Amino acid sequence: MNLAELLSQQARHRPQAIALLDLTRGRLRQVRFAQLDEWGRRGASLLAREGLQAGDVILIFHPLGVELYAALAAVLRMGLVAMFVDPAQGTEHIARCCQLLPPKALLATPKAHLLRLTTPALRRIPVKFATGLGAPGAIPWRRWRSCAPSSWMAPCSPDTPALVTFTSGTTGQPKATVRTHGILLQQHLALERTLGLTPDDRVLTTLPLFVLSHLAAGASTLLPRVNLRSPGRVDGPGLVAQMERHRVTCLEGSPTLVDGVVRACEAQGRILPGLTRVFSGGAPVFPQLMARVQAVAPQATVTAVYGATEAEPIAAIHYHELDEDDIHQMQAGAGLLAGRPVPEICVRILPDRWGTPWGSLSPAEFEELTLPPGVPGEIVVSGRYVLTGYLHGQGDAETKIRVGETIWHRTGDAGYLDHEGRLWLLGRCAARVADARGVLYPLSVEAPAQAFPQVRRAALVAHAGQRLLALELDGPPTPTLLQQIHAQVGRDRIDKIWVLPRLPVDRRHNAKIDYGELRQLLIANQKTAAPS
Incomplete structure (x- = not known):
């Protein structure tokens, strides 16, 4: 299934429901599901008119906003591959990524197009689109408005590539993570079950890829006015005001961003009674933060989510599931309780050999290596949405283990499973002190x-x-x-x-x-x- 079909289903079933509330430009812009789907159809027509075909790669430099998701709807519908590179990593990083996966097209803001002046790899991209007021030598993306909505949707198998992102490459060649339509669909189903969002929810999130899942679930997503490049310096009072003004029921963000919201509430003596769910992840979520969140959002289910770029989510735990013994163990040095692995994921603990490839193992060898409950080691995972390899195999030897027909991903995290089957985290393997x-x-x-x-x-x-x-x-x-x-x-x-x-x-x-x-x-x- 083409992931864009899930958005079209929402447009057919709930055309007038709000899909996105965008505050990123300082003013409210509301987009309904029918509008977003139509914009995607028109954008697909423009992409096709400029010669792009299913399987072509399009590099996207665009901040969080309505325009990004309208463009993604068009890209997915066409069967193109959306490629994301962090421009903050510098021109050499951009050049290495473009060499690893040469784009056929570029879609970027006028400011991002300035990178063409210093980056030959961007100048060599054949087709260029510019959002906003446009850029010299680029096709104005706003021309989609005059295109007829496309009725065609590229047929996609579960293995059809959809999104490509890159590691920083600070220790060498960057690794490209390829998310297929099948992986994104399975990840959406897991997130839908874990987060429990419904069409009645309004979610404030700073996690760009999660927005796709929310749109597929029919939930309204608030894109806040916040500097995503520095979530540690978030305007907490401003974010709280946005949440209250737009009746947010669910908050998602890193522990640092959630902490900023909590600090603002604590300083002003405010309570957020409208919040029913708070999810935090992307870094360790300590029970002390969860307790403070519960204090300012007494009606909310507060959840810590553990995952990795290659496997999201892996495990989750609600604050109300923590008992006094769990808290005592964490304070006594047992690690950080991440909760039970989600049903879609298999978790095993192997001896910590981080930095040394495992290669291929037989199922019997793998089972013999698997550590029993309570014994710490390296966390490895497998499942339908776990990335089984990187583009061109770059980095596979270090991070993947083939066991028969199954590929296990090495998370790089240390931990153990307790006798109840819950996962405890001990931190990065590379950060251990020996x-x-x-x-x-x-x-x-x-x-x-x-x-x-x-x-x-x-x-x-x-x-x-x-x-x-x-x-x-x-x-x-x-x-x-x-x-x-x-x-x-x-x-x-x-x-x-x-x-x-x-x-x-x-x-x-x-x-x-x-x-x-x-x-x-x-x-x-x-x-x-x-x-x-």
Whole structure:
């Protein structure tokens, strides 16, 4: 099935229902399902008129907004492959991605078209479209308005490519993740069951790919006015005002973005009674944040979702499912409870050999390697929407395991399954500290530290032959506080605590610790940081 068919079904069954509420330009723009489907049909006609055919790759540089999803509706309907590259990674990264998968067309904002001046790979793209006011040498995308709506939809098999995104490539050649129509459909079904959205819901989200699933489910999606390139600096009060004004029932976002909303409510003494669901993921979601969310949204089901680019979702847990023993175990260093794996995903724990390829294994060998409950190791997953490989096999040897006819994906995360079948996370395998005392995983000390309300972020790192816990605090680092934290995480496990003004985080969510940058920061700040 072509994924665009799900949007057309919503247009036929609920033509006047609101599909998108777009505040990204500072004013409200509402688009109904029938309108969005028609715009996609007209856009498909324009793409066909300019010579594009099913299977062609179109590189898209466009921010979150109505125009992006109208264009995606056209691209999917035509059977084209939408290719997304982060321009913030620089012109060399763009060039490497275009070499790995040469685009036939470019669809971009006028500002993004300026990259053509410094990027020969973009100038070589045969067909160029420009949104907004247009750009020299580019076809105005607004011409779709004068095109007749296309009645044709490209037939797609489950293996037909639909979307391509790239890793950062900071350690070498970027890897291209290819999501087929079949993978997107299975992912939508899993998200639909996990999130439980209905046509009565209005979702505020900052997760662009999730919007496709929401449109397929018939839920209205609010695209907020927020700087997605810096979710850690979100205007919390402004976001809360948008949620209240437009009667949002469901909030989705990274832990950092959700924290910004909660902080705004706490500072103003506000409650969000209209929220019925809050979902957070993309980085560790600690129970302390979930408790604070529950306090400002008392009617909401608060859920932490665990997943990866190659497999989303993997597991989920509701705040009300956590009992006192779970909280105690997390504070005692057992890791972070991610919940039960979703039914569509198989999870196994293998010995931690991150950095060393497994190659192919027989089913018997794989079962023999699988670790029993309670034993930590490397988390591997398989399932209908788990990406089984990267484009041209780039990166497959390091991250995939072939077991008979099944491909297992190595998440790069460490963890274990408990005797109830629940998944516990221990952090990134590459961030573990291995020394004469043994192996120490990040979340076994970061989770206990995050139990203190003064701790904004915590990170385990090896530095100068010692195990250090780096902290970013709300407020001054009093000796009493640092001693309490050190006692909680275990003085026999951590040598020192260092307090830094800010811990480095990932660009996408501003929530995951960048351990490599942290090590460099510790070297630069070791004379000024405050050790315990």
